[in-house]
Structures are given as structure tokens and as C-alpha cells.
Amino acid sequence: MSLTALFGQLLLGLINGSFYAMLSLGLAIIFGLLAIVNAAQGAFYMLGAFVAWMLLQYLGIGYWWALLLAPLAVGIIGMILERTLIARVYNLNHLYGLLLTLGVFQIIQGMFVHWYGTSGQPYGDPVGLTGGYNLGFMFLPAYRAWVVGVSLVFCFGTWYGIEKTRLGAYLRAATENPMLVRAFGINVPRMVTLTFGGGVALAGLAGVLAAPIYQVNPMMGANILITVFAVVVIGGFGSILGSIVTGLALGVLEGFSKVFYPEASNMVIFAVMIIVLMVKPAGLFGRER
Amino acid sequence: MALDLGEAQASAARTRGVGRLGLALAIAILAVAPFVVYPVFLMDVLCMALFACAFNLLIGGGGLLSFGHAAFFGAGAYIAAETAKQFGFPFELAMLSGIASATFLGLLFGVIAIRRQGLFFAMITLALAQAVYFLALRLPFTHSEDGIQAVPRGRLLGIVDLGNNLAMYYVAAAIFLLGYLLVARVWRSPFGQVLRAIKDNQPRMISLGYPVDRYKLLNFVLSAALAGVAGSLKAIAIGLATLTDVDFTTSTAVVLMVLLGGMGTLLGPVIGAILIVSMDEYLAGIGVPVPVVVGVIFVLIILVFRRGILGEAIYHWERWQARVALRG
Numbered sequence: 267m268s269l270t271a272l273f274g275q276l277l278l279g280l281i282n283g284s285f286y287a288m289l290s291l292g293l294a295i296i297f298g299l300l301a302i303v304n305a306a307q308g309a310f311y312m313l314g315a316f317v318a319w320m321l322l323q324y325l326g327i328g329y330w331w332a333l334l335l336a337p338l339a340v341g342i343i344g345m346i347l348e349r350t351l352i353a354r355v356y357n358l359n360h361l362y363g364l365l366l367t368l369g370v371f372q373i374i375q376g377m378f379v380h381w382y383g384t385s386g387q388p389y390g391d392p393v394g395l396t397g398g399y400n401l402g403f404m405f406l407p408a409y410r411a412w413v414v415g416v417s418l419v420f421c422f423g424t425w426y427g428i429e430k431t432r433l434g435a436y437l438r439a440a441t442e443n444p445m446l447v448r449a450f451g452i453n454v455p456r457m458v459t460l461t462f463g464g465g466v467a468l469a470g471l472a473g474v475l476a477a478p479i480y481q482v483n484p485m486m487g488a489n490i491l492i493t494v495f496a497v498v499v500i501g502g503f504g505s506i507l508g509s510i511v512t513g514l515a516l517g518v519l520e521g522f523s524k525v526f527y528p529e530a531s532n533m534v535i536f537a538v539m540i541i542v543l544m545v546k547p548a549g550l551f552g553r554e555r
Numbered sequence: 556m557a558l559d560l561g562e563a564q565a566s567a568a569r570t571r572g573v574g575r576l577g578l579a580l581a582i583a584i585l586a587v588a589p590f591v592v593y594p595v596f597l598m599d600v601l602c603m604a605l606f607a608c609a610f611n612l613l614i615g616g617g618g619l620l621s622f623g624h625a626a627f628f629g630a631g632a633y634i635a636a637e638t639a640k641q642f643g644f645p646f647e648l649a650m651l652s653g654i655a656s657a658t659f660l661g662l663l664f665g666v667i668a669i670r671r672q673g674l675f676f677a678m679i680t681l682a683l684a685q686a687v688y689f690l691a692l693r694l695p696f697t698h699s700e701d702g703i704q705a706v707p708r709g710r711l712l713g714i715v716d717l718g719n720n721l722a723m724y725y726v727a728a729a730i731f732l733l734g735y736l737l738v739a740r741v742w743r744s745p746f747g748q749v750l751r752a753i754k755d756n757q758p759r760m761i762s763l764g765y766p767v768d769r770y771k772l773l774n775f776v777l778s779a780a781l782a783g784v785a786g787s788l789k790a791i792a793i794g795l796a797t798l799t800d801v802d803f804t805t806s807t808a809v810v811l812m813v814l815l816g817g818m819g820t821l822l823g824p825v826i827g828a829i830l831i832v833s834m835d836e837y838l839a840g841i842g843v844p845v846p847v848v849v850g851v852i853f854v855l856i857i858l859v860f861r862r863g864i865l866g867e868a869i870y871h872w873e874r875w876q877a878r879v880a881l882r883g
Contacts, residue, residue, distance in 0.1 A: 365620075
């Protein structure tokens, strides 16, 4: 086996891993504050890619603006959904939140499948990031390096924002005891809405980043969602850093298995999930509740 | 409110009477139905209804939401189809192999997933079912996209030719009815009572000394086995086992049927299955995207009538009864 192929797959694994990290990070933040597992997360990832594609297709707005506008649009759509639908199930059994967001997921995905079919729409590498670098042992396409860089910046930026800033401290406090934080005069419902928007915007950003690598496909959200659920089960919801590390590590592991045993690459994350559940049911970074 | 024993017995007898009447009515409807509606469509409905009853046993009885029940339905379908077609197994044996493999898979899933509850249980079962889906995509005998087609129906006990749609239908109806009665029996048994108690207050049941995980595992395996019955029956009656049987849409479809009909009611899942299968058939004919409609129904149920159709009906009936009793 050639070294080039190995590093190529590892890079692709790292890219997938950064998407897993961004999606599961968004899930973890939302779960922390809302106690809801947002099954629509995959749909927001797909929506991010599609908004970028539509901006280019219908308005001629390119990648760089899309990188800003698409996550913003996805975040706003998310906040509207949170206010109109999801806010109604907070005081119910948490499973209803999962089912409700699953319904939202099916509506969004179903509409795009209806309009655009299940074949992908191509989206080219953005201007300025078309070439690549020859590193000697492998060829590194510029865009792929960019994707890994951007997602790492956003993942660790989110971690910093939550763990080290004043706003993050409010957020963590509201996660522990929302009533008490409200009593201190902090507008928790607004914080919940913004958190939901931020969490899904992360998924939207991942979608824009993914658009030039994979084709823009209405089904892309469904495929990644189930894997991200498995990632979340493995990592547990306990820590922000844990979500990021677990996502990246599992992506790389998946890339590795593609080199050595391609048939099993789809299964490897599920296999890891089963082993982790056997050894540490709460997940690697999870707290037993 | 203390009922004296005589009244309790009378009430039990009344319930039994209603039960017998309902059973007679169900048999009559099942017997007449194929002369009104196309039997193959009815068989599809019956299989999905049985699948929904199996799922209801899990969520209505034990309060566990599985997002991967298609794995058991699909495993039953694939194994029954393969053994009937390639190994030439007779009808009964093909069904049993399908059911056995679904049961085994249920045990496997259960041992892994029962360690977590609620949301995590749902996510774990979903991920495990996805692994089964990938297996179905990759294993040679499942023929990936094509599935196993033209499965022979064979003969019942070597005598009755099931190639006849009507004969096949009555066999399917009998199996459905037995499955339904089994669920009803489990529901009313002490085992079912313990399950509902666990659903309501698990820590209390643990402190009372019940082996809670064993109860939940047994219920999960039972539910998987019944889903396997539905899948095996479907593969043989319709003559087809495909990737659709194991995929996520089937897992969510069964959740929807149970929610729509009313989870925790015996007849609700059947109503839900009839409505959803008919809706699929109708919408596919006029070109409306089914997933969007399914999503909208999901959202509506959660926001507007969480008890489901039958659940809401029972709730309002009981409230009305209580009001009448207060006035009288």
C-alpha cells in the first residue's frame, strides 16, 4: 500500500472528523441547555450546503460570502423553529423533543428531495483555494487544508467561548440550574433561543465547508446524522472538549479503516460504540445521570 | 374508592364480555375484508399492524423508544426470504428461521442498549440498526439494491397452496390475530404490570427488589421477536425483502403508526398502521412527497394530540364519564 493513499485517506478522515466534531458539538450545546437531542441537526447541515449552492446558482454569490451568509440563514431558521415549535415541548418528556425534531428533519429533507431529487449538485472549489501543495509524502489540496483549519478554529473557539468567557459562564450556569439563573435577572429563554441558533449554525457552517468536497445532496444530512448520534453515544454529552476530540478521533479512525479494510469502514464507528457501551456505558466523557 | 369483591368480579366479567364481543367483531371484519379490499394490500396492512403492535409493546409497556426496530423487521424478512427461496424451506420453517434470527438480533441489541435509557437508548438502537443496514447492503445473499425477489410462498402444512392470494391472506390474518392476542395477554399479565410500573417509577421498582434490567431485556426481545414475525410474514406474503425493510424510514414509520394511533392502547397501533399504509399508497399515486407529510403528522401529533387518535378518544370519553358520574 502506498504512503500517499494512506495520508490521503487520513486527511479525508480528518475532514469527516471535523464535520462530526462540529455537528456533535452543536448537539452537545443544545442538549446541555434545552435537554433535547436535536434530530434535525443533519437537516441543518444539509441546509447549509444547499443555501451556499442556491446563493451561487440563483444570485451569483460565491463561496466566501456564502461562508458567512449560509450559517447565518441556517441559524435564523433554527431560531424561528425553536420559538414556534420546539419551545412548546420543554416541559414534556425529552423523547417528545427528539420526535418533534425528527419530524422537522423529515419535512426539510423531504422538501429538498422533492425539489432537487437525490442526485448531487456540484459545487466547485472556491477561488483562491483551488491548487494544492506537494508535501513530498503526499499532495495536500489547499481547500482540504482550509476545511480542517476552519473547523478546528470554530470548534476550539466555541470551547473557549463556553469555558472561558462571561457569556459562557452564564450558559453553563443556566445548564446547571435555569431557574436560579433567571432569578439573577438573566433572560434565559432568549439565551436558549440563541444557543439553539448557534448550535444549528455550526451544523450549517459544516455544510458549507462540505459543499465543495462532497456534492450538495438532499440526503447528506441523513447519512451523517446517524454517525453523529453514534459519535455522541461514544463521547457522551458531558464535556465540550470531549465532543470535539471524539469527533476528530473517530473520523481519523474511519479514514484508517478505509485504507486497511474498506468494506468495514462504515461499521467501524458502530463497532467502537458497542465496545464503549460495554466498558463505559455513560460514554468516554459522559456523566452518569 | 374501595370496590367490594362482588362488584370487581362483575366488572371483570363485563370486561371479558366486551373482549369476547370485540374478538368476534375482529374475526368478522378480517374474514370479510378481502372481498372488499385487494388482499395483497390488506396483507401489507396486517404485517405493518403487527409490527406496530410489537413496537407498542416496547414503548407503551416499557416506555423504551427504539429507533431501530426496522432491524428486526428486516432481519426477519431477509432470513425468511432467503431460506424459503434458496434453501427451499417450507412456509412454517422459513417463518421460524426469520423469527429466530430477529429474536437473536433483539437479544444482541438489548444486551447492548438496555444499559442506557431515554434519549440514549433511542440513539443507540438507531446506530445499531444502521450497522444492520450496512450489513444488508454489503452481504452477498441480500443482493444489495435488488433485494430478494420472487420469494415462493409454498404450502401451509404441505397441503394448502398459499400461491392463492385469499389462502395466503387468511393465514396472514390468523398470524396477525395471534400476535395481537399475545400482546394483549402480555399487557394484562403480571409481567406487563411490572413493566408499566418500571416505566412509571424505575428507582422504586429497583428498591422493591425487581431485576429491572432483566424485565426490560425480556420485553425488548419479545418485541423484536414479534417484529420478526411481521417481517417474515411480509417477505413471504408480498414475496419481497429489500433494503427498505431495514432502513431508517421503516423505523420511523412504525414510531409514527404507534404515535398516531395512540401508544399504550392495544388497538391504537392497528389504527395507525391502517392509516399510514393507506396514506402511503394514496399519496404515492398523486405525487405528493410522503416524507414531508409524515414529518408534518409527526409535528402535529407532538404539538396537538400527544395521546394519539385512540388515546385522545379514550381520554375524552373518560372525562365525560367522570362528569356524568359527578352530576348523577
